[in-house]
Structure formats: C-alpha cells, structure tokens
Amino acid sequence: MARAVTQKRKIINTTAAWAVGLLIFFPILWTILTSFKTEAVAIADPPVFLGFDWTLENYATVLERSDYARFLWNSIIIAGGSTVLGIIIAIPAAWSMAFVPSKRTKDILLWMLSTKMLPAVGVLYPIYLIFIRMGLLDTKIGLMIVLMLINLPIIVWMLYTYFKEIPGEILEAARMDGASLKEEVIHILTPMAIPGIASTLLLNVILAWNEAFWTLNLTAAKAAPLTAFIASYSSPEGLFYAKLSAASTMAIAPILILGWFSQKQLVSGLTFGAVK
Amino acid sequence: MYLKNAFSAAVAVSALAASGAMADTITIATVNNGDMIRMQGLTDDFTAQTGHEVEWVTLEENVLRQRVTTDISAKGGQFDIMTIGMYETPIWAKNGWLVSLDDLPAEYDADDILPAMRGGLSLDGTLYAAPFYGESSMIMYRTDLMEKAGIEMPDAPTWEVVADAARKMTDKENEIYGICLRGKAGWGENMAFLTATSNAFGARWFDENWKPQFDSEAWSNTLNFYIDLMNDAGPPGASNNGFNENLSLFQQGKCGMWIDATVAASFVTNPDDSTVADKVGFALAPDTGLGKRGNWLWAWALAIPAGTQKEGAAKEFIQWATSKAYIELVAAKEGWANVPPGARTSLYENPNYQAVPFAKMTLESILSADPVNPTVDPVPYVGVQFAAIPEFAGIATQVGQEFSAALAGQQTPAEALAKAQALTVDEMEAAGY
Numbered sequence: 001m002a003r004a005v006t007q008k009r010k011i012i013n014t015t016a017a018w019a020v021g022l023l024i025f026f027p028i029l030w031t032i033l034t035s036f037k038t039e040a041v042a043i044a045d046p047p048v049f050l051g052f053d054w055t056l057e058n059y060a061t062v063l064e065r066s067d068y069a070r071f072l073w074n075s076i077i078i079a080g081g082s083t084v085l086g087i088i089i090a091i092p093a094a095w096s097m098a099f100v101p102s103k104r105t106k107d108i109l110l111w112m113l114s115t116k117m118l119p120a121v122g123v124l125y126p127i128y129l130i131f132i133r134m135g136l137l138d139t140k141i142g143l144m145i146v147l148m149l150i151n152l153p154i155i156v157w158m159l160y161t162y163f164k165e166i167p168g169e170i171l172e173a174a175r176m177d178g179a180s181l182k183e184e185v186i187h188i189l190t191p192m193a194i195p196g197i198a199s200t201l202l203l204n205v206i207l208a209w210n211e212a213f214w215t216l217n218l219t220a221a222k223a224a225p226l227t228a229f230i231a232s233y234s235s236p237e238g239l240f241y242a243k244l245s246a247a248s249t250m251a252i253a254p255i256l257i258l259g260w261f262s263q264k265q266l267v268s269g270l271t272f273g274a275v276k
Numbered sequence: 277m278y279l280k281n282a283f284s285a286a287v288a289v290s291a292l293a294a295s296g297a298m299a300d301t302i303t304i305a306t307v308n309n310g311d312m313i314r315m316q317g318l319t320d321d322f323t324a325q326t327g328h329e330v331e332w333v334t335l336e337e338n339v340l341r342q343r344v345t346t347d348i349s350a351k352g353g354q355f356d357i358m359t360i361g362m363y364e365t366p367i368w369a370k371n372g373w374l375v376s377l378d379d380l381p382a383e384y385d386a387d388d389i390l391p392a393m394r395g396g397l398s399l400d401g402t403l404y405a406a407p408f409y410g411e412s413s414m415i416m417y418r419t420d421l422m423e424k425a426g427i428e429m430p431d432a433p434t435w436e437v438v439a440d441a442a443r444k445m446t447d448k449e450n451e452i453y454g455i456c457l458r459g460k461a462g463w464g465e466n467m468a469f470l471t472a473t474s475n476a477f478g479a480r481w482f483d484e485n486w487k488p489q490f491d492s493e494a495w496s497n498t499l500n501f502y503i504d505l506m507n508d509a510g511p512p513g514a515s516n517n518g519f520n521e522n523l524s525l526f527q528q529g530k531c532g533m534w535i536d537a538t539v540a541a542s543f544v545t546n547p548d549d550s551t552v553a554d555k556v557g558f559a560l561a562p563d564t565g566l567g568k569r570g571n572w573l574w575a576w577a578l579a580i581p582a583g584t585q586k587e588g589a590a591k592e593f594i595q596w597a598t599s600k601a602y603i604e605l606v607a608a609k610e611g612w613a614n615v616p617p618g619a620r621t622s623l624y625e626n627p628n629y630q631a632v633p634f635a636k637m638t639l640e641s642i643l644s645a646d647p648v649n650p651t652v653d654p655v656p657y658v659g660v661q662f663a664a665i666p667e668f669a670g671i672a673t674q675v676g677q678e679f680s681a682a683l684a685g686q687q688t689p690a691e692a693l694a695k696a697q698a699l700t701v702d703e704m705e706a707a708g709y
Contacts, residue, residue, distance in 0.1 A: 040549045043524045065313065128350050137352055216339055217346060220354040221303050221331035232334035235308040236464075237519050237537065239527075239549070 028252070034245035035059070042242040058246035066229060068250060075225035075254075077140050078215070079208035082147035083201055086155045089148070091197075094159035095185055099168050109160065112153040120150075120213045131218060138220040146218065147208045154207070155200055162196025163189070198265045202258070209255045226251040300589035301329040302356040305344050307337045307576060310542075311409050311616045312359070314606060315597055321605060322596045328589045337464075348373050348581050356590040360405060360579050362396040362647065366664045368579070369399035375580040375587055377403045377594065384595050388620050393575050396647045396658070405577035406598040409539075410618025412641035413472060413571045415559040416526065416544055417533040418552060421445045421452065425532075431637075435476065435501065435562040435570075438533065442509035445532030454509030456531035457502070460518040461680035463672035468572055468661040469535070470679060471672070474498040476563045476570035480651040481663050481700075486709040490675075490697035499689040503682060515684035527551060535561055537574070538641055541634035542613060558637035560644060566652045572661035573645035575618070618642050667707045674699050 034042050036054045062068070097105050127146065128137075136142030166189065174188045190197065212227040219228060233240060233247040259266065306312045312334070319330045333355070335343060344358045348368065360368070368374050380386055386394075386403065393407040415438065417429055425444040430437065442454030458469040471481065479494035489495060506514050509532075511525055519536055523543055526534045527550040534540070547553040561571035578597060580590045596602060600622055606615045612628045617638055623629050624639045650660040657663035662672065675696040682692035 038548075040527075043527070045524075045528055045530075065316070124346060125350065128346055128352065132350060132352050137354055216335070217343060220305070220333050224333070228333075228335070231336050231339050232308055234336035234339075235520075236337050237539065238309055238543065239520055239523055240308070 028256075031245045031252075032249050034242055035249045037242050037245075039239055039242045042245070043239055058242045059250070061243055062233070062246050062250065066232065066247075068229065071224060071226045071229040071251075072254065074140060074223055075209060075227075075251075078143045078147060078223070078225050079205050081140070081144040082151065082208045083155075083204040085144060086148040086152050086204060087159075087197065087201060090152060090155040090159050090200075091185065091190065093156050094163050095189060097156075097160050098163035098166075099171060109157065112156060116150075116153055124217060127214075128218070137218060138222050138224075140223045143215060143218060143223060143225075146214050147211055150211070150214070151204050151207055155204055158200040158203070159193070159196065162193050162200075165196075166192050195265065195268060198262075199268070202262050202266050206255055206259065299327060299329075300586045301331060302586050302589050302593060303331045303333060303354065304357040304359070304578075304593070305333045305335065305340060305355045306359040307340050308334050309539075309576075310614075312576070314610065314614065315408070315602075315616075318602075318605060318609070322593060325596065326589070326592050328592065330593065351583060353581075353583060353585075355581060356584045356586045357578050357580055357593060359408070359576055361577065362573065362575050363659065363662050363664055363669070365397045365405045365577060365579065366399045366658060367666055369402070369404040373582055374404040375582055375584070375590075377406055377580075377591070380406075380591070380595060384599060385622075388600070388622050390619060390621055390642060392573055392642055392645055392647065393619060396573060397575060397577050405575075405579035406594045407575040407577045407619040408598055409616035410573070410575040410642055411538045412573050412618070412638065412645050413469070413536055413561050414538050414541075414637055414641045415533055415535050415561060416541060417441075417557050417559065418445070418529075418531070418555050419557045420552075420555045421532045422557070429557060429559050431640075432560045432569075433562050435564050438535075438562045439501070439505050439509075442505060442533055446509040451530050452532060453511040453525070453530060454532040455505060456511055456517065456522040456525050456534045457506060457514070458518055458522065458536065459506065459510075459515040459680055459683045460521070461515075461673065461676040462518070463662065463669045463676060465518045465676060466680055466683075467672040467676040469570075470498065470502065470676075472561070472572040472661040473502065473570040475568045475651050475660065476561075476566065477501070478564070478566045478568075478652040480653055480655045481668075482655060482657065482704075484654055484656050486656060486704060488697055488700035488704060490693045490700060495693055496689070499679065499682065499693060503689055506683060515680045535570075538618070538634070538638040541638065545633060558634050560637065560641055568650070568652055569644050571641050571645050573642065573647050574661070667703060671700050671703045674703075 033049070035058055036056070037048070037052055038055060038057070041048055041052045097109065131137045131142055134142075136145070170192070171184055171188055174184050179188065210227070212231075215225050215227045216231060219225070230244070230247050230251050233244040306316075316332050316334070323329055340359065341364075344355065344360065345364075346352070347354045348358065365374070389407060390410065393410045394403060397403060397405045397407060415429070415433070422429055422441065422445070425441065427441045427444060429441065438455070444454070446452065446454035458466045460466055474480070474495060477494050477498040479492060479498050480489050483489060511517065511530065517525075519540070522531065522534050522536060523540060525531050526544055529552050541556075541558060544550050544556050545553050561569050563569045578594045580587060580594070584590060598619060600620060603615045603620065603623055607628065613632050615623065615629065617623070617635070624635065629635050645660050647658050647660050655663070657665060662668055678687070678692040678695045681687050682689050
C-alpha cells in the first residue's frame, strides 16, 4: 500500500514537474517556431502551431541587416569578463565572511543585497556622467565593470553559502602545515568549492548575458551586445514579429546551449546545501 | 628645387587634410521601421559620394528615446546624428542641444519641405531637424463592408457619420468590429489619438494660462463619445490595443475602420501581409464641425547634437538622406510606394507618386494638421497630439492610464477625467507653471 502511494505521488510529481517545465519553456518554443514563419503567419488568428510552410527567410534578413558575430562577441566578452572579474573579487570576500566572521558580517551581507533593491534607472545619470568622465561609454571594459558590480552581491552570497559548507578544520590543518593565506585560498579552498564556484559562474554568465538596462544605455555602435541586437528588431509601428523572433532565437541560442550542457552543474550547485 | 619641394609638401599636406576630412565615421541613432531600415541599406551610396562611413545604432522607439535623451542631456557625445520627433525638437532646440540647420546649401531646397513639417521642427523660425518622413493620421476603412452596410464614406467625414458607420458594420458574432482605435496607455499610444480627437471636439489640454482643462465639457464629450463607441463597435480587450494590435486586426479583416498613422496605409494595402489589401479606402480623420480635425502630425527627423566633432559629415548625411535625390534613389530601387512620405512638397507633385493609392489622402491629412494652432480655443503650446513641454510625456502617460482604465470598465469616464485633472494640476504646479 505504502509503495502504491509512493508510486502515485511519483507520477503526480513528475507530471506536475513536466507541466511547469513546459509552461516555462512554452514562450521560448513559441519564439523559435515564430522565427520560421512568414510575418503574415506569425500574426494569424487562430495561431498556427506547426502546420505552416517553414522558412529561413527571417534568419537570412537578420543576418544580412545586422553584424550578428560582432554582437555575439561583445556578449561573450562582457558576460564572461564581468563574471570572472566578479569571482576574483568575491572569493576573498566570501572566504573572510565564512571563515573569519566579525560581529557585522551578517549586516554587511544584508547591506550588499540591499543594493540590488535600488531601481537601476535611479543611478543612470550618475553612472553615465562617471562613464563620460572616464571615457568608458560604449566600451566593453566599462560594461564589464558595471555588470560585475551589479552581480557582485549575488556572487558573494552564493560563494559564502558554499564556503560555509566546507569544514573550517581543513583550512586550519593546511595552515598548521605551513600554508600561507594565498596558498590556503588557491590550493585548498578553491578546489574543494569547485562545484559551487562553477554554478555561481554559470548563473552569473546567464544574468550578465540577459542584462538589458545597462547594456542598452551605456553602449552605442562599438560595444553593443546581443540585447541591443534584439532591441533593433522591436518596433511599435509595424508587425515584424517573425524577424524579432529570429533575432531573439539567435540571441538566446548560445546561452540555451550552454545551459543545456551545464544543467547538471547548475542544478547541483543551486541545490547545494538545500537538503542538509 | 626648394620651391618644387615646398609645393609638393603643401599638396601632400592638403591631400592629407582633405582625406582626413573625407574619412569621418559618423554614428547615427535611429528607430526600427521600414523607411529607416531601407535608408541603412542604401548607405553605400552616401559613402560612395562623400567617403564618410556610417555606423548605425538601431533601437526600438521607446528605448531610443530614453537612450538619446540621456546622452544629449549629459553631453555624452555618443551620436553624431539622432533620429528625433516633433515633440523633442522644439524642447531640445530651446535648451541649446541641437545644431541649427539653416545653413544648408541652396540646392538642398529647404523651402520644398512641407510647411507643416517645417513649422513643427523649427524654433523661432530656425530649422533644427530635417524631416526624413512625416505622417498624419487618417481613416482606413473596408470598402466591401461599407458597401454591404449601404453607407458611403465621404472624403472628409464627421464623427457622427463615422460612429454611425461603425455601429452598422459591427457583426460581433462573425468577429467584425466596426472601428478599431488605440486603447493602450501611453503618451504616444492612446493619448496621441485622444489628444488629437479632443481637438475636433473643441477640447484642449491647457488654457492660455496653463490651467489644465480635463474638467471641461469638451473633454467629457470626447471621452464619453470614444468609450460609448468602443463599447458598441470596438473589438474586445481594446484597452490593450496599440498600433500593432490594431494593424493585426485590420489585416485579418476584423475591423471595419481604423483611424491611425498614415504610414499604416502601405501595410494594409500590401497583399503579402494583408488579407484585405484590395478592399481598403481612405478618408480624412473626422471632425465635429467646429473647424478642427482629429488628425495628428508627426515626423521622424534627423538632428545633430550640439558639440559633435563631426558636424560637417553629419550635415552632409542629412543633406543626402532628406534630399530629393534620395527619394528618387529609393523609387529606382524599391518603387514609388516605398519612398519616405510626408516630407517634401515636390514628392506630391510627382505624377509617379500621385499614382500610389494612399498618396493623396496622406498629403491632405498632413496639410490639414496645424501644430501651431491645433485647437478650437487658443492654447499656449505647440503640437497637435501633444503639448511640446518637457512635462507632457510623463503627465500624458499617467492620464492615458486613467483613460485606458475607463475603457476597460474599471472606472467611469467622469472618474477618469477627475483623476486626470487632479494629477495634471499637481504636476504642473510642481513644475512651476
């Protein structure tokens, strides 16, 4: 009896998980399907799901009109660079909070998180003026710095959570064996925290890849990443949904593929410590 | 020998200087629409003529507006040319943010620019942005449904005629709605339509002393007429409909009439996208006999931000893109129906363009809009579907939300107007009017 209930519950859970998964994935699937339709079929009512003449015309138009490779390269550099920069700064910060906490560590962590609550537009002008003064407008390095600062609280929080799971005694033993602070962090702590660091890295690459406020407002022609590429296909006067869908599909494809291959690390990293 | 060397050196220096002047790369911020994308495709012609290269930053209209406003107000210098509209031009010119375009050469023929466009893009008689294309609003109607309902649409109808036709054409069971109008909240969405329409009903945003007028009978008449008509003959969920949603409905044969931007005419008559391409007629936006029509006036124009290092190359580009020769270039490559409309008088005198079905009504609509005297009673502002003051966009978006909520049935028109009046009074007082 007990087994039958478990089986039933398993089926319900699996069905529910699939339903939620499909619900979340449906907008992406619809975007991908629309990218293969003509503009007329894209707005057809009732909507056409699969029974239409598939066309690559939208992709051809988008590739002809825009320099996709340049936008993609900018996205890779900005998302990757900001994340690596963030990790380099966050590892020592998270180490000190996890292993040598002070009375104020919890307050500092909360304060760091509170910076995420400020609407970005509220600091647009100050940041813009600083960027003008420092010659950082429309540069990849400028965006890497801004995105790193935006995501730093999350990186520190995640790493702090993972580091807390590592027994301090191991580090202490290393110290007693004569390891310097640098050796302790690089050779002992980091290898043990690799799953946590990997999932932090992946999640922040995704966050930086999708960031669309600063990447649109601080770039022009040179450093614009894929968010600007998508924005160039959106229009309030004219139905260009199929072309917009093709551009969106091309923009999300790299990150979808990355997410697909690294889902094991992502899930294990994100649920790390949750079941303890 | 010395002289010869000196001469050679001078020639080389001049050539270098000239090539330096020739080798500018200008950055242009623009919107994503058919005419602008076509212009990007033809940039090679400009480069071949002048040697200047062009880098494009194309963004969605609202994103672009935020982006260029941030840059010009902070003097960021990211763009050498910005695509702006009739709303921004006089405000930015007044702030000293734009380069005057009054010194364009005689062959550019600035006098050929349609007077309504020139007026809306000038400050104190000085041109600050050159119109790339212009638009007004007009009625697009289904000739077959009008015929079926036994109605004939005059070229210049009244709102009474339009409302009557809309109700007669409506067949909700078969998903045919007599009239599709904007309902989505936003200063450039429902408020563009309703502000222009209110002009025909004798309403105005402000009196001569900048006192908000939403408590007037004329505004009450405007909003009640609009909501009654949309409830009787509009599509369901109209409070979410903007240009694209109505375009989609019209192209699928679900609207008897649609009053919106003249630029839509080329979409609804395109057989590739529209199921009703051969059944569309055009008429002027309606009036109520008070002397003003409910049609707006808009131009996407090219302007040079003050402080750019490449003013010369930017001016050369504007001369090229808004010239008569450019129109002929587009006509030769893509046909007369695809040339940017609404900017130059000579285009409408061209027999080739006169053959385009919507050309005549587009011109008449543009000519009948007067941004300097937009309303029946006098007003202190310039603009047909907006008041060209910096506070307008923010206030009108909030007012648009109240009107959209009234259309959705969440509040009465009287409540929406009372809230609109209160918030406009507050904002205007805070702004020091």
